[in-house]
Each structure stands twice: as structure tokens, then as C-alpha cells.
Amino acid sequence: MSKSQKELTVQRGRGTMAVDKGIYCTGCGACERACPVGCIEMAVDSEGFSFPRIDKTTCIDCGKCEKACPLNNNTLQRSKNAYCYTAKTSSILSTSASGGAFSSIARAFVSDGGAVIAVSDDVQKGSSFELVSTGEELSSFAGSKYYQCDLKSSDFVKIESALKQGVCVLFCGTPCQVLAVKNAVPKRLQHGLYLIDIICQGVPSRTSIDAYRREVEKRKGSKLLQHVFRAKVKGEEGHYVSRLSFADGDRCDQVGGDNLFTRAFMYQVSLRESCYQCPFARQERAGDLTLGDYWSESLEEGYVRGSTSLILENTKKGAELLGQLGSLGRIQKVPLEAATADNIPLHHPVSRPFARSFFYPLMRKIGFMRASKLCCWRYSLKHAVRRCVGSRG
């Protein structure tokens, strides 16, 4: 082989070990964190989802990104026990998506000297993972934010440096993010790491929530101060009520699909492509605990539909976290199979509707709200018929 042929072979080989998962990529950021030469950068695509962009000219073909990727490397555990939970403190219950299991566990964890890293949301700046170590700072974590919050390289650094200082860390995120954290933290530090995954049907993009919120402000002529995805409203228990609060003092509550962001989420037209093929939508779980909604029809006395969390205990560390809960809420063991039977992402990924192909191109052309109405036309039709029948009756 001549010298120039050898050079060509080396050049062809460059970057062949670099991670490239296409539509299966969850955007978890583990590969960016793992790259020793910094040739991976997370870049936002035209729909507003982050994907790794690899500079193959500087890639040294070490394969560390492939090893860190949860799609190749994941340890999952089958749940041992299931519980239903509702927090006793009304401030926790009223701000949480379901029964406030996350906030209660986080509270117990920080009062035991640990630090918690979870998602907080700002209607102007968007969501971010924050690491906190006091009870007062936990309030911004309460409530589910139904869109993708990017896990950045700096977040992995924060987790690792807290663990290095001997502080126990509790991380809560989607299953793909939990696995990314698990793969990123060196084995020697893992004993202090506690993981909670949420049951996850999928995530819309950051660009989509921004587009929705800016349209809301334009229509209202006032700045949006707060957007709660699941406000607790009397008489609407068991429904997703979106609450929008404005700078002019007005507040608007919209039930279920009446809110156009929730409608697109519920009809699954705005989710990341990877979510329709999610390998973590199954009974084997990523975290020490799994949290979700307890929708079972047979609720014991004292538990309210829509205000009850489902907790799955998957590991010994999970049992330890539950042991710390003390008297913060009401917890009751429930039959595992019955409690998980109807929760789709515990069995398989949600299906991809045909309208998914059009949602983001339409959003860019005609705006979020009109795209949501068009792509969720079944809901819009039902809604129009209901209104028509209502006005005649």
C-alpha cells in the first residue's frame, strides 16, 4: 500500500466510532459529556430538538461517546413494589403535577444533607436543570413541564463535583436522562447518586413551547408571567388544567385539550421522533424510583383522582428514599400489576400519528396554535360539534 493510500484509509476511518443515532437519538447529551477532545456539540435542529453535531476532523475514534449513549448501554431494573402517594402539605400538593411524591422525596433528601437536581421552568427563559440543597429552593421544581428540558454538559459537571465533595445527589428526569447521568458518573462515585425517572410519554421541543407562549402573549397583549401545565382546580380533578397568568393581572384556566399546547401534547403530534420508538417505555426502569400518575379506578379513601402519584420502587436505594419520607404524606402499597396496567409508557411507546409529519413545518409557517388545531383535527371537530349542539340546546 502506498503512503497516500494509507493516509486515505486513516482519513476514512476518522469519526466512524462517533455516535450517530439519527431519529433514535433522545438528545440526552451523554455523548457530548463523554467526548475527551470536545468534538461533540449539541445543536438544535429545525424542530427545536437538540442533537449531537460531531466534528469528525478532530474525532480521535476513541468510542467513548458510543459507550456513554443510553441507547447502547443501559441497565434497567424491574419494579419490586408499587405505592400510591399523596402529600399531606397543601402547598406541595397544589403545585405538583399529581400527588407531590417528587417534592416530598426531595424535601426529605435535602433535610438529610443531600442535594437535588431537577427541572425548573421560567416562561421567558425556558426550563433548566438546577442543583439545590435547601428546602426553600425546591419549590421551583414542583410540577411537570411537558416539554424537553436539555441536560447540559455543565449539569453533569455539577452532579459529579457535588458527589466528589461527598454530598449525596438526587437526580430526577426522563428515563433517557436518568440513564445518561448513570452512564456519565464514574463508578467510584455512584454510591452517593440516587435516581428518579418519571413515566414519560414523550416531549415536545423547546422551540414549540416558546412559539406557543409568544403567541399567547401577542393575542393577549400582555406578558406571560406563569404557565402551569396542571393546576389543581376544584371540580376538574383528574383533568389537565393549564393555567396562564399575565402581567395585567388576568388569569386563564383551560381544561384539557382546550389549551392548544396541551392538545398537541395529548394528541402526541409534537413529540420528539425518538419518543415514538422509545426503548425505555417499558416495565424495566432506569431509576431507583419511578414516579407517575396513579390513574387506577379503585382509589382508597383519602386519595383523590389527579392528586395521587404512582411510585414504583425498583432498587434498594429506592426503598431507602421511601424510608426517609416519614410522615410527609400518605403512602399505601398497591398491587403492582393493577397499578401499572393502564399506563401506556410502562408498556410500549406511544404511537406516532400521521399528523406528526406536518406539525413542525406547519408551526413554522402558520404558527403554533393554528398548527395544533389543524393537526389535532379530531379534537377540533368534536369540540365544534359540542359547541354547535350546546348552542342549539
Ligand SMILES: Cc1cc2nc3c(=O)[nH]c(=O)nc-3n(C[C@H](O)[C@H](O)[C@H](O)COP(=O)(O)OP(=O)(O)OC[C@H]3O[C@@H](n4cnc5c(N)ncnc54)[C@H](O)[C@@H]3O)c2cc1C
Ligand atoms: C414530559 C413528561 C411526560 C409525562 N408523561 C407521563 C405519562 O405518560 N404517564 C404518567 O403516569 N406520568 C407522566 N409524567 C409524569 C407526571 O407528570 C408526574 O411527574 C408524576 O405524576 C409525578 O408527579 P409528582 O406530583 O410527584 O411530581 P412533579 O411535581 O410533577 O415532579 C416534578 C419533577 O419532575 C421532573 N420533571 C418535570 N418536568 C420535566 C421535564 N420536562 N423533563 C425532565 N424531568 C422533568 C423534574 O425533576 C421535576 O422537578 C410525565 C412527565 C413529563 C415531564
Ligand code: SF4
Ligand atoms: S468520544 Fe471519541 S469517538 Fe466519540 S466523537 Fe469524541 S473523539 Fe470521536
Ligand code: SF4
Ligand atoms: S441518545 Fe444521547 S448519547 Fe446517544 S447520540 Fe443522542 S444525545 Fe448522544
Ligand code: SF4
Ligand atoms: S419518551 Fe423516551 S426518548 Fe422520549 S423523552 Fe421520554 S424517555 Fe426520553
